[in-house]
Amino acid sequence: MSRPRATLGKDLTGLESLSREQIEAVLDTAEPFKEISERRLRQVPVLRGQTIVNLFFEPSTRTRISFEFAEKRLAADAVNIGARRSSVSKGETLVDTARNLEAMRIDMVVIRHWSAGAAAFLAARIPSNVINAGDGAHEHPTQGLLDMLTLRDHFGRLEGLKVCIVGDVLHSRVARSNIFGLTRVGAEVAVCGPRTLMPAGVEDLGVRLFRRVEEAIEWADALNVLRLQMERMQDGFVPSLREYNRVFGVTRRRLEWAPRDLLILHPGPMNRGVEIDSDVADGPHSVILRQVTNGVAIRMAVLYLLSGGAPEGAEAAKAGAGA
Amino acid sequence: MKKRTLIRGGRVIDPGAALDRTADLLVEDGRILAVAPNLAPDHAEVVDARGLVVAPGFVDPHAHLCEPGWERRETIATGARAGAAGGYTAICAMPDTDPVVDDPASVGFVVAAGRRAGGAKVVPAAAVSAGREGKRLTEFGELLEAGAVALTDAGRPVRSSMLMRLALEYAQSFGVPILSHPEDAALARGGVMHEGVVSTRLGLRGKPAVAEEIGAARDLALAGATGGRLHLQRVSTAATVALLRRAKERGVRVTAEVTPHHLLFSHEAVDGYGTEYKVDPPLRTHEDAEALVAALADGTIDCIATDHAPRTYDEKEQAFEDAPFGVVGLETAFAILHTRLVRSGRIPLATLLERLSTGPARALALPGGCLSAGERADLVLIDPEARWTIRPERFLSNCRNTPFGGEAATGRVVRTLIDGERAWEAPATRPEAKRPGTGAQSPRGRS
Numbered sequence: 001m002s003r004p005r006a007t008l009g010k011d012l013t014g015l016e017s018l019s020r021e022q023i024e025a026v027l028d029t030a031e032p033f034k035e036i037s038e039r040r041l042r043q044v045p046v047l048r049g050q051t052i053v054n055l056f057f058e059p060s061t062r063t064r065i066s067f068e069f070a071e072k073r074l075a076a077d078a079v080n081i082g083a084r085r086s087s088v089s090k091g092e093t094l095v096d097t098a099r100n101l102e103a104m105r106i107d108m109v110v111i112r113h114w115s116a117g118a119a120a121f122l123a124a125r126i127p128s129n130v131i132n133a134g135d136g137a138h139e140h141p142t143q144g145l146l147d148m149l150t151l152r153d154h155f156g157r158l159e160g161l162k163v164c165i166v167g168d169v170l171h172s173r174v175a176r177s178n179i180f181g182l183t184r185v186g187a188e189v190a191v192c193g194p195r196t197l198m199p200a201g202v203e204d205l206g207v208r209l210f211r212r213v214e215e216a217i218e219w220a221d222a223l224n225v226l227r228l229q230m231e232r233m234q235d236g237f238v239p240s241l242r243e244y245n246r247v248f249g250v251t252r253r254r255l256e257w258a259p260r261d262l263l264i265l266h267p268g269p270m271n272r273g274v275e276i277d278s279d280v281a282d283g284p285h286s287v288i289l290r291q292v293t294n295g296v297a298i299r300m301a302v303l304y305l306l307s308g309g310a311p312e313g314a315e316a317a318k319a320g321a322g323a
Numbered sequence: 324m325k326k327r328t329l330i331r332g333g334r335v336i337d338p339g340a341a342l343d344r345t346a347d348l349l350v351e352d353g354r355i356l357a358v359a360p361n362l363a364p365d366h367a368e369v370v371d372a373r374g375l376v377v378a379p380g381f382v383d384p385h386a387h388l389c390e391p392g393w394e395r396r397e398t399i400a401t402g403a404r405a406g407a408a409g410g411y412t413a414i415c416a417m418p419d420t421d422p423v424v425d426d427p428a429s430v431g432f433v434v435a436a437g438r439r440a441g442g443a444k445v446v447p448a449a450a451v452s453a454g455r456e457g458k459r460l461t462e463f464g465e466l467l468e469a470g471a472v473a474l475t476d477a478g479r480p481v482r483s484s485m486l487m488r489l490a491l492e493y494a495q496s497f498g499v500p501i502l503s504h505p506e507d508a509a510l511a512r513g514g515v516m517h518e519g520v521v522s523t524r525l526g527l528r529g530k531p532a533v534a535e536e537i538g539a540a541r542d543l544a545l546a547g548a549t550g551g552r553l554h555l556q557r558v559s560t561a562a563t564v565a566l567l568r569r570a571k572e573r574g575v576r577v578t579a580e581v582t583p584h585h586l587l588f589s590h591e592a593v594d595g596y597g598t599e600y601k602v603d604p605p606l607r608t609h610e611d612a613e614a615l616v617a618a619l620a621d622g623t624i625d626c627i628a629t630d631h632a633p634r635t636y637d638e639k640e641q642a643f644e645d646a647p648f649g650v651v652g653l654e655t656a657f658a659i660l661h662t663r664l665v666r667s668g669r670i671p672l673a674t675l676l677e678r679l680s681t682g683p684a685r686a687l688a689l690p691g692g693c694l695s696a697g698e699r700a701d702l703v704l705i706d707p708e709a710r711w712t713i714r715p716e717r718f719l720s721n722c723r724n725t726p727f728g729g730e731a732a733t734g735r736v737v738r739t740l741i742d743g744e745r746a747w748e749a750p751a752t753r754p755e756a757k758r759p760g761t762g763a764q765s766p767r768g769r770s
Contacts, residue, residue, distance in 0.1 A: 016524065095640060115642035116526040117596035136644060138526030176526055200529060201520030 070299035144177025167226030333372030338677030380412025385628035392421025403442030410736035475502035491551025505538030561614035633722030
């Protein structure tokens with residue numbers, strides 16, 4: 001594409017503040033990066049010499065590894081800092097931790113933090129690029145983008161697509177990023193789950209609310225099934241995981257009633273037999289592993305764009321000309 | 324010779340006496356001697372108050388002075404001086420200190436520190452329950468004898484309805500109110516802002532409005548059933564206002580307060596995660612704020628409380644969920660409410676002054692709130708036209724956690740007199756004092 005496209009600015013803290021053009025720019029930029037992961041030599045020197053810190057205040061395996069792969073495939077130097085190993089546990093504040101890293105001269109921080117707003121807080125206080133890898137129950141923008149990329153791969157479009165997010169929307173940053181991102185690009189979004197796990201005023205975000213998963217299945221083109229954490233039962237939001245599966249679980253039998261084949265997404269890690277059954281998760285319409293693959297490409301695209309790369313330069317970068 | 328001060332030619336507004344006219348006010352030995360036009364006493368220091376409003380000093384029914392235990396946030400001395408700078412002549416200090424003010428010695432400590440402070444009079448509220456743990460009543464009689472004026476678990480609801488009933492009953496022997504934080508603790512637990520579409524967007528745990536409504540309904544029902552005196556702290560929702568109005572209509576002995584921030588902001592202010600908007604109870608909806616202003620105007624809400632809650636820079640310089648609740652308010656309450664509510668025509672000046680002085684003094688039986696002859700001379704001189712900018716770096720409070728920093732205000736307390744002595748004078752006021760050597764000092768060192 002020849003016309004200049006909007007890029008991301010300094011940080012990616014959430015999808016709510018992005019325009020449709022910005023979101024599409026990331027998705028388009030991810031396309032050429034997908035192919036790099038399929039090669040024998042899975043690296044382009046786009047970020048060679050850049051230092052990226054993965055600052056994880058919460059345990060995470062898949063998101064952290066996905067970012068790490070993305071960083072390595074762009075030839076950046078990446079350092080992982082987990083909350084337990086860092087001085088955070090010694091009472092150092094988030095700002096001091098970041099400023100200390102900054103003093104060692106870094107280019108980007110990928111942050112996962114338990115507090116909503118932590119990424120924006122950091123972004124406002126340090127000159128490095130900040131990427132939100134999940135802040136409390138607020139946003140997980142790269143997950144939202146990779147879900148959108150996976151949907152676009154399959155359907156060829158996002159506008160007018162009917163996507164229902166099923167499960168614990170109340171505590172889910174994945175749900176929020178999907179709602180903000182998908183509504184921004186013109187998809188129709190619904191949420192479904194027990195009312196105890198639906199946040200107040202969720203319909204005011206421009207989404208439909210289904211009280212029964214059967215209604216969602218009848219309506220949707222795709223289901224994004226959220227993980228139900230065990231703590232939700234302990235905290236009393238649902239009486240039991242067994243009943244959750246019976247009433248809200250995405251099962252093969254329920255899907256058989258669907259008027260069309262539904263695409264099945266899940267951000268992982270899955271609780272098989274709770275929110276999703278294995279024959280659905282591993283079934284022909286599941287794109288759950290495709291999401292994981294796309295996650296690396298999306299994160300490469302975000303890193304590339306934040307480092308100052310132009311969307312139209314990604315093709316060239318893929319060919320190795322970005323060196 | 325008796326010491327006399329003549330405050331000449333001001334617009335004297337004494338809400339308690341429904342007085343609003345140009346007059347002179349004569350102070351002798353710390354008391355008001357006369358309020359009348361054209362007084363001509365011998366040998367009085369004359370203060371030219373032409374163009375100024377002369378009103379009773381403000382009375383804060385709810386401030387956290389943080390001492391003992393949290394002196395980095397505030398001390399009784401800094402809080403009392405900050406109060407004087409905001410026009411306050413009396414402050415009710417909350418007992419949520421460390422240790423909790425729940426025994427006569429602690430009350431005595433606050434009273435003594437207040438006397439030394441050289442600012443607003445500090446009158447302690449003591450805890451309802453030992454350690455604010457909600458288990459057993461404190462010794463109300465001894466606490467009041469030591470100088471406490473009210474009882475409250477400050478910032479915590481008394482969870483047990485039985486204990487709240489006992490408190491409302493037991494306090495009747497002493498004629499003091501129970502100050503309640505109306506909240507259903509289970510519903511509010513973990514919430515950091517108002518539950519609604521903004522909390523949903525931001526991914527923050529909400530406190531639903533119904534948590535306050537349930538707490539208020541319970542406390543009003545208990546006050547009605549026991550005949551005890553109840554004061555609802557920091558009313559924040561339209562539903563609570565409606566309950567309060569009905570309770571007053573049926574004769575429940577209840578008073579209520581509201582803060583400037585709940586009158587002026589809604590939960591949209593939290594968008595952007597600014598910790599200067601993290602307050603408890605949380606900022607509610609625009610409709611709630613409108614209902615609060617209306618209730619303040621018609622007297623359903625009796626008084627304005629600052630809920631002055633100093634927090635250090637480091638405490639507030641955190642992600643929203645990790646930062647503590649609270650804003651400072653003593654040095655901004657009048658100016659900001661005058662600017663935003665009086666200048667905009669939403670409430671009359673006399674009403675604002677009543678809710679800042681006479682209303683709270685009456686609700687909690689605090690000193691001040693009246694300009695009648697014979698009363699202590701606790702009063703303020705206000706320049707209603709003064710334009711100034713709120714500069715937190717000039718606060719006398721130890722802390723600067725305010726949402727009003729940098730705001731242009733119209734109207735300012737230019738002088739605060741406590742027992743007739745000058746406790747505060749705004750910098751760069753008009754030249755006026757005709758006689759030097761009154762002994763009062765202007766606390767301008769930090770400005």
